[in-house]
Amino acid sequence: MICGFFLLHNLITPEPWYGKVVCFGIGLVVIGLGTATYLHTNFAPIPVDRLTLIIQELTRTNIFVSRTFIYLVFLILAMFFNGPIGVGTLLTVCLGGPILHYFMPFTEKVLGRVLTHSRTSPNYDNDKKNIQYRMGYPSTELC
DSSP, rough: HHHHHHHOOOOHHOOOOHHHHHHHHHHHHHHHHHHHHHHHHSOOHHHHHHHHHHHHHHTTOHHHHHHHEEEEHHHHHHHHHHHHOOOHHHHHHHHHHHHHHHHHHHHHHHHHHHHHHHHHHTHHHHHHHHHHHHHHOOOOTTT
């Protein structure tokens, strides 16, 4: 990841303010899409994302409220410890939850379609029989 950053750093370094805003906006969208994708796949969620889901369940709210609440807690902690707070921090607090909330149904629909098609491929029955044969199971034992 760090190596990738250094490679892109020489290619994408916006100097004007509008270039920085565009790159920041793209970053927020990519983070929202990526987070929504791996939350739906349940692939190694980090503690902050697991906490988002726990708060969502406990408060019976949507992911927008729970993620924004967590970002607000982090913002308050940064203020308390005199951490660096800039425009990007404030925009992330205000827009991170809504962007994630926007992408959750979209990724659910796309992943549902992809995972359904991968399970029902034209060769699914033949592949299942081959796997059963290789594992030593009779063809009628596994369904």
